[in-house]
Amino acid sequence: MHYGGDYNPEQWNDEVWHDDVRLMREAGVTLVSLGIFAWARIQPDEHTFDFDWLDRVIDLLHENGIAVDLATATASPPAWAVTAYPGILPEDENGATYWQGSRQHYAPASPDYRRLAAALVTAIVERYHAHPAVVMWHVNNEYGCHVHRDYSDNAAIAFRAWLERRYGTIEALNAAWGTAFWSQAYTSFDQIVPPRKAPTSHNPTGLLDFKRYSSDTLLELFVMERDIIKAAGATQPVTTNFMGAFPAADYWRWAPELDLISDDNYADPHDPRSFRGAAFTRDLMRSLKPEVPWMLMEQATSAVNWRASNAPKAPGQLAALSMQAVGRGADGILFFQWRQSTRGSEKFHSAMVPHAGTGTRTWREVVELGASLKALPTLPAQQRVDGERRQRVALVFDWQNGWALENPDHPTVLDYGALVQRWYSALHRQHLMVDIVTTESDLADYPLVVLPHQYLLTDAGAANLAGYVERGGHLLVTAFSDVVDGDDAFRPGGFQVGLRGITGVTVDDFGALVAPDAPAGEPGARAVGVDAPFGPMTGELLAEELRLLDDLPGPAEVVASYTDGRLAGSPALTSRAAGLGRAHHLGTVPDDEGMRAVTEWAAGLAGVRPVVEGLSEWVEAARRGDVVSVINHGSESAEATVSGAVIASMGASVGASRASAGLPDTESTLSLQPFGWAMVRTTSNGEHPA
Numbered sequence: 001m002h003y004g005g006d007y008n009p010e011q012w013n014d015e016v017w018h019d020d021v022r023l024m025r026e027a028g029v030t031l032v033s034l035g036i037f038a039w040a041r042i043q044p045d046e047h048t049f050d051f052d053w054l055d056r057v058i059d060l061l062h063e064n065g066i067a068v069d070l071a072t073a074t075a076s077p078p079a080w081a082v083t084a085y086p087g088i089l090p091e092d093e094n095g096a097t098y099w100q101g102s103r104q105h106y107a108p109a110s111p112d113y114r115r116l117a118a119a120l121v122t123a124i125v126e127r128y129h130a131h132p133a134v135v136m137w138h139v140n141n142e143y144g145c146h147v148h149r150d151y152s153d154n155a156a157i158a159f160r161a162w163l164e165r166r167y168g169t170i171e172a173l174n175a176a177w178g179t180a181f182w183s184q185a186y187t188s189f190d191q192i193v194p195p196r197k198a199p200t201s202h203n204p205t206g207l208l209d210f211k212r213y214s215s216d217t218l219l220e221l222f223v224m225e226r227d228i229i230k231a232a233g234a235t236q237p238v239t240t241n242f243m244g245a246f247p248a249a250d251y252w253r254w255a256p257e258l259d260l261i262s263d264d265n266y267a268d269p270h271d272p273r274s275f276r277g278a279a280f281t282r283d284l285m286r287s288l289k290p291e292v293p294w295m296l297m298e299q300a301t302s303a304v305n306w307r308a309s310n311a312p313k314a315p316g317q318l319a320a321l322s323m324q325a326v327g328r329g330a331d332g333i334l335f336f337q338w339r340q341s342t343r344g345s346e347k348f349h350s351a352m353v354p355h356a357g358t359g360t361r362t363w364r365e366v367v368e369l370g371a372s373l374k375a376l377p378t379l380p381a382q383q384r385v386d387g388e389r390r391q392r393v394a395l396v397f398d399w400q401n402g403w404a405l406e407n408p409d410h411p412t413v414l415d416y417g418a419l420v421q422r423w424y425s426a427l428h429r430q431h432l433m434v435d436i437v438t439t440e441s442d443l444a445d446y447p448l449v450v451l452p453h454q455y456l457l458t459d460a461g462a463a464n465l466a467g468y469v470e471r472g473g474h475l476l477v478t479a480f481s482d483v484v485d486g487d488d489a490f491r492p493g494g495f496q497v498g499l500r501g502i503t504g505v506t507v508d509d510f511g512a513l514v515a516p517d518a519p520a521g522e523p524g525a526r527a528v529g530v531d532a533p534f535g536p537m538t539g540e541l542l543a544e545e546l547r548l549l550d551d552l553p554g555p556a557e558v559v560a561s562y563t564d565g566r567l568a569g570s571p572a573l574t575s576r577a578a579g580l581g582r583a584h585h586l587g588t589v590p591d592d593e594g595m596r597a598v599t600e601w602a603a604g605l606a607g608v609r610p611v612v613e614g615l616s617e618w619v620e621a622a623r624r625g626d627v628v629s630v631i632n633h634g635s636e637s638a639e640a641t642v643s644g645a646v647i648a649s650m651g652a653s654v655g656a657s658r659a660s661a662g663l664p665d666t667e668s669t670l671s672l673q674p675f676g677w678a679m680v681r682t683t684s685n686g687e688h689p690a
Contacts, residue, residue, distance in 0.1 A: 028370025
């Protein structure tokens, strides 16, 4: 279990380096990320490399038993590079240049940037690939974070080449993009430019392809650096730090290229429910490479500097959010950064060593967490053991669907990322384990798949979901799903074509709810009521007009109906047995309580049970192999009864224990203080809750 953070010794003198190492040993630090923003220090001009200072830092760390995650330093080009090669700089859709003076000021498709970055990486890896301190390689940093997409002439050239590889001929592109509309037809790839500022809406498939290209081009940079590292003979794993459900990069395409997944996550202490969003990103990272433990590469020890209001973490919250990551598969807990900077735009960002020094609560909690991680027994490396899927819900999250949904000119505006996290939160509140999947993932053994607002559904995805249901799975299809194909075009036959064979319903109209000031129950109101057997729900954003199909064997059943508005009395939720499984279609977007109610109903039908029964909504439970973690994120003490032996805890006391009836485990009642946590080793293989 690695512990540490970003280390930026180039900001300090040698005397501070020795103090840093002394304090790292006190805190239990085992790993630091080194050199992420050190390009200018390593390479003061195009023809000079200065490694003397880096040699001394790495040797000092190694002598003190601290390993290095060595960065390639390509995240922020130095001033000399921009002056010599101004084409490095990216541009926005208006043609405005992103200038130096900040960071990430490079055009991903710039040949000069790629050449200079490759030379830097080559020099670094040739020098350090065999150094015993280096246990991991850290490529670049937070790809695309500040410049999601570049619209420069370099991008135009690369985009055309990408499109020609994708479509082969200009005729195929015209067909996919539907360029007969608005006289947009092209006779050559050379006529195509990035979707720069235009009088009105761009071609939606062109927009979607540019987003695909932009993600792929950033990925090309990673692969270029990774291949240089491997070619030099380096055997250490190579990673780059992801950013949760970052909207500009399709991490499903990236994940196979990384040896291990690492992630940066900054939950907002102002939001008492931000631990649910943090849990979503932890499960997303675990799901990207399910059989490989991942690393939390960055988080804050307390406050950040970049929100409008930057709250500190509450006492114990640093450890609670860290152990949340461990419980959901992380084998490393790191922070940004080790020592708080005295200058620069992040000087108010908290660190492991604060400005106020080692007499602070932050430092005490840093040391305590280091000791807790060091004391942990070996945790299961495999994230899925036999039978574990049978007690998990699969939640579909698709970056390309999100890109299509954020395009304009739809019946209503849907914030895909926020909606997926709301569906996740509904499951998390019930203490269900969730794997994040795609429509084309292997869904075998999952009892329930939730499909949130999958507007763009490929033919392969539709076939996979249909086969999953036919083989015995339960599928919950939500509003505005299965609307277009992978090219963002309607299929012959209208809406909801790909899945209608299993749902038994189609959509005649989406019924956007667009008048926020209209009273509920009136036509065009912002919300509609839904009468369901599991309780009333409120629907928002859409009220789809569902039509049951009568030409399929085994008709769909109406489970719930709209109670008011344009569609009063019409179906709002349907269910149909198909093959060995069942498919539900929900025609509106429920409020939070409605999401919980409908997922609880669907999970009950599918036989999914919580990891631990009877917990408060402020306590989360997660299973990692045979280890169950329980964490209290609330402001009041809470109790949890768990079968198994407590193997680690903080802020938790164990009450009376007794042998569980007929089981070798003990059953313990845990009293959890606010932000207290415990880990319990069970004998279950995941088929049954602890």
